[in-house]
Amino acid sequence: MTKATSPSTTDPFDAAALSPESVGSALNLSSLGTLFWLTVRQQSRGLRWIIFAILFCLPILIAVGSHLFHWRVTNARLESLLVFGLIANALVPLLALIFAGGMIRNEIEEQTLTYLLVRPLPKWAIYLTKLLATVLIAFLLASVFTTLTYVAIYWGMEDLGKEIFPTRVFKTCCLLGLAILSYCSLFGCLSLFIRWSLIVGVIYILLFEGLLANIDFVLRRLTVMYYIRVLRGRWLNLSEADAGLDLSGAPTSGASVAVLVVLNLLATGLATLAFASREFRVKTPEGS
Numbered sequence: 001m002t003k004a005t006s007p008s009t010t011d012p013f014d015a016a017a018l019s020p021e022s023v024g025s026a027l028n029l030s031s032l033g034t035l036f037w038l039t040v041r042q043q044s045r046g047l048r049w050i051i052f053a054i055l056f057c058l059p060i061l062i063a064v065g066s067h068l069f070h071w072r073v074t075n076a077r078l079e080s081l082l083v084f085g086l087i088a089n090a091l092v093p094l095l096a097l098i099f100a101g102g103m104i105r106n107e108i109e110e111q112t113l114t115y116l117l118v119r120p121l122p123k124w125a126i127y128l129t130k131l132l133a134t135v136l137i138a139f140l141l142a143s144v145f146t147t148l149t150y151v152a153i154y155w156g157m158e159d160l161g162k163e164i165f166p167t168r169v170f171k172t173c174c175l176l177g178l179a180i181l182s183y184c185s186l187f188g189c190l191s192l193f194i195r196w197s198l199i200v201g202v203i204y205i206l207l208f209e210g211l212l213a214n215i216d217f218v219l220r221r222l223t224v225m226y227y228i229r230v231l232r233g234r235w236l237n238l239s240e241a242d243a244g245l246d247l248s249g250a251p252t253s254g255a256s257v258a259v260l261v262v263l264n265l266l267a268t269g270l271a272t273l274a275f276a277s278r279e280f281r282v283k284t285p286e287g288s
Contacts, residue, residue: 031121032129039103039133048098049141052091056145059086063152078153083172084232087146089225092176093209095138096183097201101191103134104275113280123276127188131268135184142180143173171235175228178260182224185264189271192278216245224263227256 043049059082066073104127107113116126150169154160190204191197213225220226230250232238251259 028119028121031119032125035116035121035126035129036133039130040137042106043099043103043134043137052095052098052141053145055091056087056141056149059083059149060145060152063149067152067155075153075157079150082149082153083146084229087142087149088176088179088228088232089210092142092179093183093205093225094202095142096180097187097198097205099134099138100131100184100188101197101201103130103188103191105191105197108280117280124272127272127275128268131184131188131271134188135181138180138184139173139177142176146172146176168236172232175231175235178231178257179224179228182260182263185267185271186224189267189274192271192274214244224260227251227259230256 062082063078065071066078104113107116117123147165147169150164150172151160154164157164187197187201190201194200208223209225212219213223213229214220226245229245230247231253233245233247233250234253234256250256
């Protein structure tokens, strides 16, 4: 016969549901804040962070080399190749794939997810907190090195302290932030449904973001990079030749941002539901 329990000994979520402070009690903002900064620390250290720091130094070295060896290439062309070609098209998607694709998988492999699940925190809040922390550290890494790349490209030019910094750099970092948020939401969701998410993610980056985004066909509108390029052309006031697409037939800035926001909401919502309903096989404190 089951013994009845008093309200003081019931599950904390049941008690919270009956109290006026249900939202604050259920979320436990202090614990979520601790989880946020713990995730930031996890994502900002280790070999992968060092590797990406080295990769992001490549555009800077190329820009410096162009000045030292007097390559016959304009600064605008260097910006297009290094910032929007190498960083935005290659490094940012790969950065999001490695960081967001592994934020839950690494916890499972290292058996540290146990310490999160045994705490009185909703699963959906755990996933959202880790996603936000991952987006933050990826954005900081990309924006810092992108700013240094701009400095290396336009060093010694009068435009560096006027049009380039901080206006153009700020707009570019905003574009990269939208791209990182979209890719992290997408790859974070993918990692919860596909075991070999890294391989599938690399194929997606090469096939969709690398190939289809550059082909003038309707399928390019299914890629994140297409809308980033549209925003690049409109926010930075580029010509159609510089933007690499026909801006007259492209979506407006508001429509492009709206598409990316909807993508983020759909991917994050699906991933949150999957994480909240999924049963993870992890070790318990008792060793079972």
